Amino acid sequence: xxxxxxxxxxxxxxxxxxxxxxxxxxxxxxxxxxxxxxxxxxxxxxxxxxxxxxxxxxxxxxxxxxxxxxxxxxxxxxxxxxxxxxxxxxxxxxxxxxxxxxxxxxxxxxxxxxxxxxxxxxxxxxxxxxxxxxxxxxxxxxxxxxxxxxxxxxxxxxxxx
Amino acid sequence: xxxxxxxxxxxxxxxxxxxxxxxxxxxxxxxxxxxxxxxxxxxxxxxxxxxxxxxxxxxxxxxxxxxxxxxxxxxxxxxxxxxxxxxxxxxxxxxxxxxxxxxxxxxxxxxxxxxxxxxxxxxxxxxxxxxxxxxxxxxxxxxxxxxxxxxxxxxxxxxxx
Amino acid sequence: xxxxxxxxxxxxxxxxxxxxxxxxxxxxxxxxxxxxxxxxxxxxxxxxxxxxxxxxxxxxxxxxxxxxxxxxxxxxxxxxxxxxxxxxxxxxxxxxxxxxxxxxxxxxxxxxxxxxxxxxxxxxxxxxxxxxxxxxxxxxxxxxxxxxxxxxxxxxxxxxx
Amino acid sequence: xxxxxxxxxxxxxxxxxxxxxxxxxxxxxxxxxxxxxxxxxxxxxxxxxxxxxxxxxxxxxxxxxxxxxxxxxxxxxxxxxxxxxxxxxxxxxxxxxxxxxxxxxxxxxxxxxxxxxxxxxxxxxxxxxxxxxxxxxxxxxxxxxxxxxxxxxxxxxxxxx
Numbered sequence: 001x002x003x004x005x006x007x008x009x010x011x012x013x014x015x016x017x018x019x020x021x022x023x024x025x026x027x028x029x030x031x032x033x034x035x036x037x038x039x040x041x042x043x044x045x046x047x048x049x050x051x052x053x054x055x056x057x058x059x060x061x062x063x064x065x066x067x068x069x070x071x072x073x074x075x076x077x078x079x080x081x082x083x084x085x086x087x088x089x090x091x092x093x094x095x096x097x098x099x100x101x102x103x104x105x106x107x108x109x110x111x112x113x114x115x116x117x118x119x120x121x122x123x124x125x126x127x128x129x130x131x132x133x134x135x136x137x138x139x140x141x142x143x144x145x146x147x148x149x150x151x152x153x154x155x156x157x158x159x160x161x
Numbered sequence: 162x163x164x165x166x167x168x169x170x171x172x173x174x175x176x177x178x179x180x181x182x183x184x185x186x187x188x189x190x191x192x193x194x195x196x197x198x199x200x201x202x203x204x205x206x207x208x209x210x211x212x213x214x215x216x217x218x219x220x221x222x223x224x225x226x227x228x229x230x231x232x233x234x235x236x237x238x239x240x241x242x243x244x245x246x247x248x249x250x251x252x253x254x255x256x257x258x259x260x261x262x263x264x265x266x267x268x269x270x271x272x273x274x275x276x277x278x279x280x281x282x283x284x285x286x287x288x289x290x291x292x293x294x295x296x297x298x299x300x301x302x303x304x305x306x307x308x309x310x311x312x313x314x315x316x317x318x319x320x321x322x
Numbered sequence: 323x324x325x326x327x328x329x330x331x332x333x334x335x336x337x338x339x340x341x342x343x344x345x346x347x348x349x350x351x352x353x354x355x356x357x358x359x360x361x362x363x364x365x366x367x368x369x370x371x372x373x374x375x376x377x378x379x380x381x382x383x384x385x386x387x388x389x390x391x392x393x394x395x396x397x398x399x400x401x402x403x404x405x406x407x408x409x410x411x412x413x414x415x416x417x418x419x420x421x422x423x424x425x426x427x428x429x430x431x432x433x434x435x436x437x438x439x440x441x442x443x444x445x446x447x448x449x450x451x452x453x454x455x456x457x458x459x460x461x462x463x464x465x466x467x468x469x470x471x472x473x474x475x476x477x478x479x480x481x482x483x
Numbered sequence: 484x485x486x487x488x489x490x491x492x493x494x495x496x497x498x499x500x501x502x503x504x505x506x507x508x509x510x511x512x513x514x515x516x517x518x519x520x521x522x523x524x525x526x527x528x529x530x531x532x533x534x535x536x537x538x539x540x541x542x543x544x545x546x547x548x549x550x551x552x553x554x555x556x557x558x559x560x561x562x563x564x565x566x567x568x569x570x571x572x573x574x575x576x577x578x579x580x581x582x583x584x585x586x587x588x589x590x591x592x593x594x595x596x597x598x599x600x601x602x603x604x605x606x607x608x609x610x611x612x613x614x615x616x617x618x619x620x621x622x623x624x625x626x627x628x629x630x631x632x633x634x635x636x637x638x639x640x641x642x643x644x
Contacts, residue, residue: 001397001398001400002392002395002399002400002401002402003400003401005401005402036401060382060401062384062401062403064403068417068441068569069417070324073324075323076323077324078323078324078325079324079325079327079358079382079384079401080324080327080418081384081386081403081414081418082414082417082418083414083417083568083571084413084414084417084568084569084570084571085249085252085414085566085567085568085569085571086252086551086567086568087252087276087279087280087567088246088249088250088251088252088253088566088567088568089249090249090252090276091246091247091248091249091251091406092249092403092404092405092406092407095390095391095404095405095406096402096403096404107275107276107278107279107300108275108279110271110275111272111275111276111279114268114269114271114272114275115248115251115268115272117268118248118268118269118272119248119390129299131295131296131299131300132296134292134295134296135292135293135295135296138290138292139268139292162558162559162561163553163556163560163561163562163563164561164562166562166563197562221543221562223545223562223564225564229408229578229602230578231485234485236484237484238485239484239485239486240485240486240488240519240543240545240562241485241488241579242545242547242564242575242579243575243578243579244407244410244575244578245407245408245409245410245574245575245578246405246406246407246408246410246575247390247406247407248406249405249406249407252567253564253565253566253567253568256551256552256565256566256567257563257564257565280551407571407574408574409574409598409601409602410568410571410572410573410574410575411571412571412574412598413568413569413570413571413573414571429597429598429600429601429622430597430601432593432597433594433597433598433601436590436591436593436594436597437570437573437590437594439590440570440590440591440594441570451621453617453618453621453622454618456614456617456618457614457615457617457618460612460614461590461614
């Protein structure tokens with residue numbers, strides 16, 4: 001039977017320290033609940049930090065890689081999905097997740113938020129820049145939710161499932 | 162030799178009247194210049210209006226369809242690229258365009274703007290909502306440009322090529 | 323750390339009874355070894371039979387779905403990867419698998435065998451039609467292997483890992 | 484209005500001299516008919532030879548590239564579709580073509596033949612190896628056709644449109 005899959009999306013390159021810390025906490029909380037963590041699979045930024053957190057709690061980590069091989073894969077990924085299709089894999093990330101948590105602001109992350117809304121998926125915003133937050137709130141979408149901590153985001157995800 | 166390809170992206174469903182009018186003008190200006198117009202290929206909204214404009218000026222229209230067949234294709238598409246991959250085709254739209262013009266605001270369009278920035282492509286904004294514009298300007302990206310008319314957008318594209 | 327992933331590919335529609343039986347055995351043997359089974363994820367044919375076998379042995383089942391939702395998903399899939407990209411997902415199936423076992427003959431399955439060879443992946447053939455087998459052997463590829471039972475295929479996979 | 488699109492598929496690497504010659508002739512015949520030639524877009528093998536032929540007759544050439552940029556593009560491509568998705572773009576090649584002509588034998592080409600049959604598209608075989616031909620004929624598919632020259636293939640395509 002299909003497990004609960006929580007997608008954690010966020011900057012790979014040049015993440016803020018705070019993004020990484022929250023992502024790590026998200027990973028731990030997801031692992032503790034025996035949910036599956038789904039990320040973009042790479043060994044950098046929010047993807048890597050969330051994967052580390054989940055693996056420390058024996059959570060299962062699915063990494064949907066943009067590359068055609070595993071050379072840039074996070075060491076904490078249990079199940080690499082090797083797409084070889086670059087950023088087009090962002091759509092797979094959102095379609096495969098029951099709920100998406102967007103941790104931090106970046107072009108790739110924002111593309112995932114938008115693809116999620118297009119696909120009718122709930123998105124929980126965490127640690128977004130003020131400008132991104134103002135904009136995303138202005139969309140007045142029932143699918144956009146806002147949390148102020150990893151714990152609140154997970155509680156919110158629980159309710160949305 | 163590769164022709165100049167201008168991608169015009171914008172809302173398919175529930176476009177504003179003004180989006181359609183500008184898209185139609187963009188299409189005409191692109192056709193007049195013997196550039197190729199690239200759109201999402203469907204028979205609705207900005208895609209359809211731009212395609213009509215270009216075809217009226219004997220411009221070539223490439224439609225990158227999300228569907229697996231041509232059933233929802235604009236009648237003004239000359240070259241349908243049938244992807245069968247839904248919104249993941251948005252990444253193909255931006256990778257294949259020399260310059261992207263985003264006409265109007267919507268989740269799909271915003272995903273394309275973000276994928277374009279991620280891929281290092283120039284994006285010209287036209288007729289964006291105030292909130293979207295404020296946000297996109299706040300990114301302070303050299304790739305983001307702003308135009309206030311179809312003609313200005315095309316002149317800008319000319320410079321960027 | 324990345325788990326071992328074995329892809330089992332085979333006809334979805336109109337499988338032979340023997341395909342289903344071997345696929346079910348493959349699933350059980352994969353589950354027993356704590357490997358991950360990867361299939362095309364649908365609730366028909368070889369995909370479904372292999373998934374049932376693996377789930378009976380508490381193996382983890384990843385289903386890489388062609389559809390944009392889970393409506394045609396096998397009930398035995400633990401981790402649905404929802405691609406929304408039709409047969410283009412066949413390439414993800416092969417890139418994500420450590421070894422591919424092709425059980426039975428069909429156009430989709432043969433496309434996966436060819437994509438696997440193109441990507442340099444080992445393929446174990448099981449229960450192929452005489453014509454398919456003759457042809458695949460004629461390729462004289464080091465990547466093509468032939469087994470005559472589920473057990474032999476699994477032993478072969480073990481050596482190839 | 485959608486133009487007629489003929490897909491010419493064949494080996495990129497290590498093509499036989501005869502493959503290249505036939506591909507070049509196919510390109511010329513396609514260009515003469517004002518059909519659009521669609522290929523995998525790269526600057527090698529059958530793709531390149533067919534593109535050269537079509538461009539010599541002022542035919543329009545669409546190249547659906549596997550890469551994320553144009554660095555390996557044939558110089559004879561007019562409209563590059565940049566997919567960045569590797570061999571997964573093979574499915575776009577077949578879905579976008581009205582008829583597919585497979586010129587020469589190779590793993591990539593065979594994956595395209597199989598994806599075409601899966602999608603219900605007509606495929607004309609040219610210059611296939613004896614083994615490939617025997618196998619493809621054994622499928623007894625109404626979609627599989629066999630030609631012995633570029634001219635015959637084009638005449639056949641004309642009938643199938």
